[in-house]
Amino acid sequence: MYRILRKEILNPQVKLLEIEAPYVARKAEPGQFIILRVHDEGERIPLTIADYDREKGSVTIIFQEVGATTRLLGSLEAGDAIADFCGPLGVASHFEGVKKAAVIGGGLGTAIAYPQAKKLFGLGVEVDVIIGFRNKDLIILEQEMAKVSNRLFVTTDDGSNGTRGFVSDILKQRIEEGAQYDVVIAIGPPIMMKVVCDVTRPYGIKTIVSLNPVMIDGTGMCGGCRVTVGGETKFACVDGPDFDGHLVDFDELIRRLSIYREDERISLERHACRLGGVLNA
Amino acid sequence: MPNMSLKKVPMPEQDPQVRNRNFSEVALGYTEEMAIEEAQRCLNCKHRPCMSGCPVNVRIPEFITLIAAGEFEKAYEKIYETNSLPAICGRVCPQETQCEQQCVRGIKGEPVAIGRLERFAADWYMKHITKPVVKSPRNGKKVAVIGSGPAGLTCAGDLAKMGYDVTVFEAFHKAGGVLVYGIPEFRLPKDLVQREIDALKALGVEIRTNMVIGKTLNVDELFEEGYEAVFIGSGAGLPMFMGIPGENLNGVYSANEFLTRINLMKAYKFPEADTPVFRGRNVAVVGGGNVAMDAARSAKRLGADNVYIVYRRSEAEMPARLEEVHHAKEEGIIFKLLTNPTRILGDEKGWVRGMECVEMALGEPDASGRRRPVPKEGSEHVLEVDTVIIAIGTSPNPLIRSTTTGLETNKKGCIVVDENTCQTSREGVFAGGDAVTGSATVILAMGAGKKAAKAIDEYIRAKAQS
Numbered sequence: 001m002y003r004i005l006r007k008e009i010l011n012p013q014v015k016l017l018e019i020e021a022p023y024v025a026r027k028a029e030p031g032q033f034i035i036l037r038v039h040d041e042g043e044r045i046p047l048t049i050a051d052y053d054r055e056k057g058s059v060t061i062i063f064q065e066v067g068a069t070t071r072l073l074g075s076l077e078a079g080d081a082i083a084d085f086c087g088p089l090g091v092a093s094h095f096e097g098v099k100k101a102a103v104i105g106g107g108l109g110t111a112i113a114y115p116q117a118k119k120l121f122g123l124g125v126e127v128d129v130i131i132g133f134r135n136k137d138l139i140i141l142e143q144e145m146a147k148v149s150n151r152l153f154v155t156t157d158d159g160s161n162g163t164r165g166f167v168s169d170i171l172k173q174r175i176e177e178g179a180q181y182d183v184v185i186a187i188g189p190p191i192m193m194k195v196v197c198d199v200t201r202p203y204g205i206k207t208i209v210s211l212n213p214v215m216i217d218g219t220g221m222c223g224g225c226r227v228t229v230g231g232e233t234k235f236a237c238v239d240g241p242d243f244d245g246h247l248v249d250f251d252e253l254i255r256r257l258s259i260y261r262e263d264e265r266i267s268l269e270r271h272a273c274r275l276g277g278v279l280n281a
Numbered sequence: 282m283p284n285m286s287l288k289k290v291p292m293p294e295q296d297p298q299v300r301n302r303n304f305s306e307v308a309l310g311y312t313e314e315m316a317i318e319e320a321q322r323c324l325n326c327k328h329r330p331c332m333s334g335c336p337v338n339v340r341i342p343e344f345i346t347l348i349a350a351g352e353f354e355k356a357y358e359k360i361y362e363t364n365s366l367p368a369i370c371g372r373v374c375p376q377e378t379q380c381e382q383q384c385v386r387g388i389k390g391e392p393v394a395i396g397r398l399e400r401f402a403a404d405w406y407m408k409h410i411t412k413p414v415v416k417s418p419r420n421g422k423k424v425a426v427i428g429s430g431p432a433g434l435t436c437a438g439d440l441a442k443m444g445y446d447v448t449v450f451e452a453f454h455k456a457g458g459v460l461v462y463g464i465p466e467f468r469l470p471k472d473l474v475q476r477e478i479d480a481l482k483a484l485g486v487e488i489r490t491n492m493v494i495g496k497t498l499n500v501d502e503l504f505e506e507g508y509e510a511v512f513i514g515s516g517a518g519l520p521m522f523m524g525i526p527g528e529n530l531n532g533v534y535s536a537n538e539f540l541t542r543i544n545l546m547k548a549y550k551f552p553e554a555d556t557p558v559f560r561g562r563n564v565a566v567v568g569g570g571n572v573a574m575d576a577a578r579s580a581k582r583l584g585a586d587n588v589y590i591v592y593r594r595s596e597a598e599m600p601a602r603l604e605e606v607h608h609a610k611e612e613g614i615i616f617k618l619l620t621n622p623t624r625i626l627g628d629e630k631g632w633v634r635g636m637e638c639v640e641m642a643l644g645e646p647d648a649s650g651r652r653r654p655v656p657k658e659g660s661e662h663v664l665e666v667d668t669v670i671i672a673i674g675t676s677p678n679p680l681i682r683s684t685t686t687g688l689e690t691n692k693k694g695c696i697v698v699d700e701n702t703c704q705t706s707r708e709g710v711f712a713g714g715d716a717v718t719g720s721a722t723v724i725l726a727m728g729a730g731k732k733a734a735k736a737i738d739e740y741i742r743a744k745a746q747s
């Protein structure tokens with residue numbers, strides 16, 4: 001069992017858990033993820049390593065409650081424990097030779113992008129962070145991101161925080177203003193990553209995206225996470241999750257993410273009954 | 282006076298039309314009377330031809346004689362001397378090409394049902410006998426085992442019996458390897474595998490799950506942690522795809538994914554278990570091995586109307602066990618032989634709607650000695666399916682070889698070892714099972730685990746003396 005050391009509620013749907021997992025903490029690098037199961041009949045779900053503390057032996061995850069497993073996870077408190085926590089999985093991000101970078105987070109993607117911004121900033125790279133949310137109540141990690149960036153842009157779809165527009169609009173504006181990025185890192189819903197790649201493509205700016213296909217084992221033994229990159233089939237769990245966004249077949253990714261939509265609804269309803277009060281709260 | 286019947290005593294089975302709707306075990310096992318009757322068919326041959334067919338040299342005539350005499354406990358102990366997982370081997374060994382193929386009774390009529398008797402002895406023992414486990418005195422030396430399939434479990438068990446402190450590192454959340462994620466419940470009940478694992482734990486073997494060697498820890502770090510030798514039994518879990526158009530459509534699975542969802546994650550119980558699996562109405566399974574049969578029979582049990590086995594050679598070349606092919610047919614699986622997929626067709630939403638195939642004819646023998654299938658021109662046709670499961674083979678996962686220095690592998694990615702000792706090119710590192718041979722059998726993996734345990738013991742003793 002893996003103990004929960006700390007819990008924070010970042011917004012009504014997004015929670016942070018710091019989990020005791022010394023072996024994972026020892027090796028964790030930005031860009032990597034873990035696979036967890038909450039309980040013994042539970043599903044294996046992948047979550048990005050948002051932060052880690054090697055000395056304390058802990059790993060932090062930040063997740064959005066989108067379905068049965070993430071809601072159950074969100075109902076746990078510090079002191080509780082989860083059944084399984086396996087990692088670090090996937091290839092760590094590489095930033096050799098980068099001097100100036102834009103890190104873009106769409107919604108929850110902000111949590112996944114945070115460790116990358118932190119790492120780049122720590123390496124002395126000039127970092128612009130652009131994060132976007134549907135409205136101001138959903139904004140997460142604003143202060144954390146401010147600490148690891150030279151410039152921070154926070155935007156909302158509805159303009160409720162004073163800035164209206166998509167992250168891709170801001171990126172385009174920055175590029176046109178003359179920001180010379182060596183690399184753009186874009187993490188968020190597949191459609192957002194696709195749009196960002198469309199923005200950077202004409203400028204030939206290298207764009208790294210982090211893909212989130214459905215996974216089971218996370219070690220390369222099932223092929224369920226396959227994605228098409230540059231016309232070739234890759235297993236996102238072992239070859240990624242980071243890929244060159246200009247080569248990714250996003251339409252296929254979006255389509256494959258819908259495979260279990262109906263089952264996910266059934267599972268959520270079932271859990272909603274079981275969890276009752278917790279979920280309605 | 283031996284029982285001279287030409288046929289094996291039949292094994293009671295669930296009716297095919299009932300069992301193809303449930304995941305309970307198909308074969309129900311012999312009663313004591315049936316076992317004795319079948320055991321009496323054995324001639325107790327002096328030169329024991331059957332034993333030469335068994336990769337771990339089970340003392341076949343001896344244990345069968347004990348069954349015939351009603352000495353079931355002793356029969357089990359006799360098997361256990363050389364085979365630490367009899368309940369599993371009795372169920373999944375390809376006996377027809379191993380022990381039973383050599384049996385003299387098979388020259389005229391059916392061979393003695395060695396596998397069924399082995400299973401009987403093991404099941405009887407589990408049901409009737411509980412003996413306190415005697416832990417061997419510890420020798421204070423630590424050995425690491427990577428992977429908890431039959432190779433790793435056997436190696437760990439043997440070393441624990443010799444007094445070593447053994448830790449098994451398993452990537453999944455559950456131990457057992459293919460025995461839990463691959464072979465379905467209806468052929469190998471999972472509580473049986475769990476019992477074997479519990480027995481190992483009682484011997485003092487520590488099993489650490491969620492440990493992906495090559496990621497969480499690597500082999501060098503295991504030595505730094507004080508393990509004096511490492512056994513790699515990581516299997517051959519990397520699925521192959523065909524490389525034809527349409528393989529990434531929704532509804533195309535590798536057999537590994539399909540079976541893992543069903544067996545390890547219990548998706549057949551969805552929504553009681555949280556993991557779903559797509560339940561197709563018309564399912565094509567590509568391949569002709571045990572894995573293909575298991576996938577097809579599982580798809581049927583999930584409620585499919587039509588399940589096809591699509592195989593490019595003829596039935597004679599099919600690598601699956603005869604019994605499994607027979608069971609699959611009884612359950613209504615449709616065999617499309619000499620048929621090869623050319624592409625998978627999708628609908629406007631990107632879901633599978635069919636698979637285009639060509640008919641094949643058998644030509645000259647190829648490198649494997651089997652006649653090579655060649656496509657018949659103009660024979661393209663479409664099989665209307667909504668699910669395609671690809672079961673054309675697996676190879677060893679590169680995770681360990683790419684993170685371990687000095688570990689020699691061949692061009693198929695299999696670890697190269699000394700056949701007699703399972704020693705790899707790296708000092709103190711041994712390997713066995715599918716990681717070395719590519720996909721093979723449970724009993725061969727066990728045999729390798731045993732051989733390696735012995736060699737590891739010798740290696741550590743020799744090192745201590747020098």
Ligand SMILES: Cc1cc2nc3c(=O)[nH]c(=O)nc-3n(C[C@H](O)[C@H](O)[C@H](O)COP(=O)(O)OP(=O)(O)OC[C@H]3O[C@@H](n4cnc5c(N)ncnc54)[C@H](O)[C@@H]3O)c2cc1C
Nearest residue numbers: 045046047048063064067068069070212213214215257264
């Ligand atoms: C490498 C990787 C890193 C990720 N990091 C984060 C993260 O840091 N924070 C976060 O909130 N989410 C992250 N995700 C997504 C997260 O795994 C899913 O939200 C989660 O699995 C949903 O499970 P559920 O049961 O709550 O919802 P469900 O109702 O099962 O599904 C809701 C959505 O999640 C997707 N999903 C379902 N099962 C899986 C699965 N086994 N693997 C991947 N996606 C699945 C579905 O396509 C669906 O869109 C990551 C995904 C991947 C692949």
Ligand SMILES: Cc1cc2nc3c(=O)[nH]c(=O)nc-3n(C[C@H](O)[C@H](O)[C@H](O)COP(=O)(O)OP(=O)(O)OC[C@H]3O[C@@H](n4cnc5c(N)ncnc54)[C@H](O)[C@@H]3O)c2cc1C
Nearest residue numbers: 428430431432452458459463494516714715721722723726
């Ligand atoms: C569906 C199916 C049906 C089969 N039917 C039969 C049959 O009827 N009869 C028969 O004899 N054989 C059958 N086989 C083959 C047989 O199961 C295998 O040959 C046997 O299990 C190999 O044993 P192993 O110990 O080498 O590896 P596996 O059983 O594959 O075990 C390897 C273990 O290592 C773990 N692992 C892998 N990489 C790592 C890592 N990096 N770190 C930590 N752990 C790791 C895996 O998770 C797994 O648990 C079947 C196989 C399949 C897939």
Ligand code: SF4
Nearest residue numbers: 335339370374379380
């Ligand atoms: S272990 Fe397998 S091959 Fe050996 S006797 Fe038993 S069933 Fe036959």
Ligand code: SF4
Nearest residue numbers: 323324326331384385
């Ligand atoms: S060959 Fe057959 S009959 Fe002879 S001892 Fe072996 S099992 Fe018995």
Ligand code: FES
Nearest residue numbers: 218220222223237
């Ligand atoms: S999750 Fe199974 S291969 Fe990637």
